[in-house]
Amino acid sequence: MNKIDWAAFPDARGHFGAYGGRFVSETLMGALDELQKVYEQYMGDPDFMAELDHDLKQFVGRPNPLYHAERLSRELGGAQIYLKREDLNHTGAHKVNNTIGQALLAKRLGKKRIIAETGAGQHGVATATVAARLGLECVIYMGEEDTRRQTPNVYRMRLLGAEVVAVKSGTRTLKDALNEAMRDWVTNVDDTFYIIGTVAGPHPYPAMVRDFQAVIGREARAQHLEMTGRLPDTLVACVGGGSNAIGLFHPFLGDESVEMVGVEAGGDGVETGRHSAPLCAGQPGVLHGNRTYLMEDENGQIIGTHSISAGLDYPGVGPEHAWLKDIGRVSYVSVTDDQALAGFHRLTRTEGIIPALETSHAIAHVLELAPRMRPDQSIIINLSGRGDKDLNTVAEREGITL
Amino acid sequence: MSRIEQRFAELREQNRAALIPYVTAGDPEPGATVPLMHALVEAGADLIELGVPFSDPMADGPVIQKACERALRFGTGLRDVLAMVAEFRKTDTTTPVVLMGYLNPVERMGYESFAETAKAAGLDGLLTVDLPPEESEDVVGLLEQAGIDPIFLIAPTTTDARMDHVAHAARGFVYYVSLKGVTGSQSLDTSALAARLDAIRKHTGLPLGVGFGIRDATTAAQVARVADAVVVGSAIVRLAEENDGDPVGYARAAAVVVRDMREAMDRARSTSGTATV
Ligand SMILES: Cc1ncc(COP(=O)(O)O)c(C=O)c1O
Numbered sequence: 001m002n003k004i005d006w007a008a009f010p011d012a013r014g015h016f017g018a019y020g021g022r023f024v025s026e027t028l029m030g031a032l033d034e035l036q037k038v039y040e041q042y043m044g045d046p047d048f049m050a051e052l053d054h055d056l057k058q059f060v061g062r063p064n065p066l067y068h069a070e071r072l073s074r075e076l077g078g079a080q081i082y083l084k085r086e087d088l089n090h091t092g093a094h095k096v097n098n099t100i101g102q103a104l105l106a107k108r109l110g111k112k113r114i115i116a117e118t119g120a121g122q123h124g125v126a127t128a129t130v131a132a133r134l135g136l137e138c139v140i141y142m143g144e145e146d147t148r149r150q151t152p153n154v155y156r157m158r159l160l161g162a163e164v165v166a167v168k169s170g171t172r173t174l175k176d177a178l179n180e181a182m183r184d185w186v187t188n189v190d191d192t193f194y195i196i197g198t199v200a201g202p203h204p205y206p207a208m209v210r211d212f213q214a215v216i217g218r219e220a221r222a223q224h225l226e227m228t229g230r231l232p233d234t235l236v237a238c239v240g241g242g243s244n245a246i247g248l249f250h251p252f253l254g255d256e257s258v259e260m261v262g263v264e265a266g267g268d269g270v271e272t273g274r275h276s277a278p279l280c281a282g283q284p285g286v287l288h289g290n291r292t293y294l295m296e297d298e299n300g301q302i303i304g305t306h307s308i309s310a311g312l313d314y315p316g317v318g319p320e321h322a323w324l325k326d327i328g329r330v331s332y333v334s335v336t337d338d339q340a341l342a343g344f345h346r347l348t349r350t351e352g353i354i355p356a357l358e359t360s361h362a363i364a365h366v367l368e369l370a371p372r373m374r375p376d377q378s379i380i381i382n383l384s385g386r387g388d389k390d391l392n393t394v395a396e397r398e399g400i401t402l
Numbered sequence: 403m404s405r406i407e408q409r410f411a412e413l414r415e416q417n418r419a420a421l422i423p424y425v426t427a428g429d430p431e432p433g434a435t436v437p438l439m440h441a442l443v444e445a446g447a448d449l450i451e452l453g454v455p456f457s458d459p460m461a462d463g464p465v466i467q468k469a470c471e472r473a474l475r476f477g478t479g480l481r482d483v484l485a486m487v488a489e490f491r492k493t494d495t496t497t498p499v500v501l502m503g504y505l506n507p508v509e510r511m512g513y514e515s516f517a518e519t520a521k522a523a524g525l526d527g528l529l530t531v532d533l534p535p536e537e538s539e540d541v542v543g544l545l546e547q548a549g550i551d552p553i554f555l556i557a558p559t560t561t562d563a564r565m566d567h568v569a570h571a572a573r574g575f576v577y578y579v580s581l582k583g584v585t586g587s588q589s590l591d592t593s594a595l596a597a598r599l600d601a602i603r604k605h606t607g608l609p610l611g612v613g614f615g616i617r618d619a620t621t622a623a624q625v626a627r628v629a630d631a632v633v634v635g636s637a638i639v640r641l642a643e644e645n646d647g648d649p650v651g652y653a654r655a656a657a658v659v660v661r662d663m664r665e666a667m668d669r670a671r672s673t674s675g676t677a678t679v
Contacts, residue, residue, distance in 0.1 A: 013536060023505060023532045025461045027557035027582055029564060169467055175458060182460045187583040189559060286505045286532065287458060299479030300510030301457040 014203020121153025123197030198241025202289030213247025428478030446664030454503030586636030
């Protein structure tokens with residue numbers, strides 16, 4: 001591969017090669033210009049960065065450990081497996097790294113009202129949490145279908161003082177929640193800050209969310225070097241919109257020896273059409289403000305997705321992943337609902353860590369990958385979240401009533 | 403001269419503002435659309451905006467969202483919509499037709515293939531709400547070759563610097579989104595409109611259409627005093643739902659609304675004496 005200057009992406013207009021950009025209605029263009037300006041200004045501002053670091057340390061609990069899963073590694077008999085413990089963050093997932101950052105920007109911009117979309121509810125909870133802490137009004141859009149799948153998180157958001165709006169249009173899942181949040185934003189753009197939960201949306205969101213999540217990879221890289229004296233061989237993360245994956249991957253992109261695998265939700269299997277794996281089985285198109293791989297029909301209509309995990313149930317993916325796929329820097333695979341469930345149980349029983357169903361997709365892939373590697377090699381899995389929110393889903397699937 | 407230019411030139415001569423009804427193609431069923439278009443023209447429409455159904459109509463309020471859902475039950479896609487335009491053109495060669503929708507169906511069809519098919523169908527303009535001029539270079543070139551005008555939006559939030567940018571890329575007419583919000587939102591504030599349109603006219607000589615939030619004949623008449631065109635969407639599409647999927651009832655009700663607006667607009671122009679065209 002030619003030497004790529006990774007810091008040069010996206011370009012000034014938000015393009016990662018043919019992907020990304022800013023495809024929104026005219027009403028939002030001014031707000032996005034403004035957001036880009038403050039984001040670029042504050043990412044280079046020592047006071048802002050000090051406040052962000054302080055919050056990540058004192059409120060989120062960073063740095064979180066890079067944990068050597070010795071028992072799982074031994075059982076699989078291959079590579080050493082390390083878990084980046086984002087599940088130990090306050091609110092239980094990586095999502096809060098981003099909401100803390102964006103909420104600080106909202107404060108700097110003087111916005112009084114925060115909106116967000118959520119699928120699994122993790123981003124909604126993380127947003128409601130920072131809104132409560134900063135005393136900001138907060139409205140969370142969530143597909144009606146997801147409010148049913150993730151009831152504990154709906155209650156959590158309401159306890160935190162957020163208004164949760166169940167979105168009844170379209171497929172009533174994450175993509176429709178995003179549509180509704182965009183409609184809110186276009187209506188209330190003067191006083192409202194939209195905290196997008198993943199590396200999707202119009203520029204500057206994919207770059208900005210990546211930069212807030214890159215703390216994962218920076219910590220993991222330093223921790224792995226300190227623990228082993230070398231770089232890891234392979235990084236593995238689940239990909240919904242792609243924020244936890246890009247957060248881990250990005251600081252390693254220049255390390256040519258490090259392989260990276262993004263794991264999409266294969267649902268019932270990509271061959272069945274019932275899945276959420278646009279990088280593995282979709283094609284480029286334009287949705288939610290950027291050009292990327294999408295799941296769509298021959299008329300360009302976005303099609304319904306399926307995954308056991310609400311957080312991966314999205315027909316698009318961040319544009320940077322689309323580009324990393326095309327240039328071959330990262331490979332993308334999918335695992336099915338059943339494989340993810342097996343991964344969920346395996347980690348729980350072997351290491352005493354209950355992972356989120358989203359994360360379980362990454363684990364499932366490693367169950368196959370690790371045995372094919374040598375014991376002197378290592379893998380870092382982004383343990384993006386904890387599984388408490390999924391206990392109902394898993395129990396129900398296995399015929400148990402709680 | 404393009405059909406759109408021709409139409410605006412005629413209207414300017416008559417000191418009238420254009421009335422542009424929007425309907426979602428294929429709503430409530432595929433066979434309803436072409437007769438509906440003719441009925442709208444008969445009732446006084448000068449130009450027709452035909453909505454391309456999309457699964458994720460982010461810029462639309464509930465009325466047009468539901469229209470998209472009704473149309474998508476029959477799987478009405480962009481190629482079908484272009485076939486409707488071709489059918490309409492068989493008997494109406496003068497009324498300009500502009501497609502309004504989202505970029506992805508066009509992207510999926512392929513810009514070249516779209517431009518070619520649209521030209522053959524007799525389409526006059528394309529407005530994709532999620533395509534700002536910054537991202538439009540490829541498409542605009544192909545559209546221009548096919549003689550199809552790219553229509554762009556200006557919003558209340560558009561800065562002066564951006565206005566130049568939009569005006570530079572725009573052809574046919576410029577569509578001023580009269581409020582911050584989605585289609586079918588609260589009624590617009592007509593008092594601030596005249597000043598805003600004057601500001602836009604400093605950047606472009608194209609006719610200015612105003613849409614979003616025009617719900618009744620009174621508002622249409624107020625807007626017609628200061629704008630070159632009045633775009634009405636949700637106030638018409640709502641009638642599809644009220645007529646419970648009966649295409650004939652829908653067309654009849656839509657014609658009544660259009661006729662009322664037409665008369666009110668023409669009255670406003672003939673009494674105002676301060677036509678700005
Ligand atoms: C724990 C966890 N992991 C992963 C995801 C997927 O999002 P992303 O791909 O942006 O990391 C979610 C989304 O809700 C999540 O809650």
